[in-house]
Amino acid sequence: MTSNSALESTIDKILNNTEKDILDNLKSALDESQQSLDDSIPKLESEYDKIISDGKKEADKIEKQIVGSSDLEARNKQLRFLEEAVDKVFSTALDRIAKTDRSGDYSNLIKTLLNEATQILGTSEIVVLTSTNDREVVQSELSNLPGSELSNDTIDCLGGIVAKSKDGAMTFDNTIDARIERLKPLIRKEIAAKFGVEN
Structure with missing residues (x-):
């Protein structure tokens, strides 16, 4: 070999x-x-x-x-x-x-990252932070996730999301980084x- x-x-x-x-x-x-x-x-x-x-x-x-x-x-x-x-x-x-x-199949990745975050946090009542480059695709996917919202703040990352429970008690970093x-x-x-x- x-x-x-x-x-x-x-x-x-x-x-x-x-x-x-x-x-x-x-x-x-x-x-x-x-x-x-x-x-x-x-x-x-x-x-x-x-x-x-x-x-x-x-x-x-x-x-x-x-x-x-x-x-x-x-x-x-x-x-x-x-x-x-x-x-x-x-x-x-x-x-x-x-x-x-950031087009095409990338939105499927964001959808999966969001679903993963809601499973880990145990709630769909989340506030989501993302990079400036990903805001549009994340906002689009959040429209299918009741109780979730996109934060006005952005984060510096390659891509992906950080999800926080709305009460601020839990955070899950699901960025690519x-x-x-x-x-x-x-x-x-x-x-x-x-x-x-x-x-």
Whole structure:
């Protein structure tokens, strides 16, 4: 098995494992959300190939550094290279997401994020905050969610929503940024385990 195939297999396994963990934590709500996210970014498929290619190149560098290293200095260097490569892949992915068109399937993603938030908060009586770029699509989806309203305040994020119960007692951050941040530690752990680096 080539290192490229191993990396593709590792990334697929990481995404599948991460999705399963989050599905358990969100009581199966994330499966529908992930599907909506996948459906909302079909224009990024060609960019995905480039991200994977860049990731493979970085992973090859990391693997060369990891193989045969056993002392503490080499281990620390491995961790730094691993962190830099993961950060670079995440940074590239975030740039692509930031440029995603807000029309078409994106409204399905927003609908899913809103439904998820009402399930987590246990109420549809919510106040929703979003970015300036997403206000129009969020407002459109909120018209189908009785008892909800769009805040006049905006937040700085790639996309998605922050939902608060109207009494202010509960808040759920369901922005794309927050979702990615929740995934990062799991992905880093899986990649580190794949290359035999413990952190």
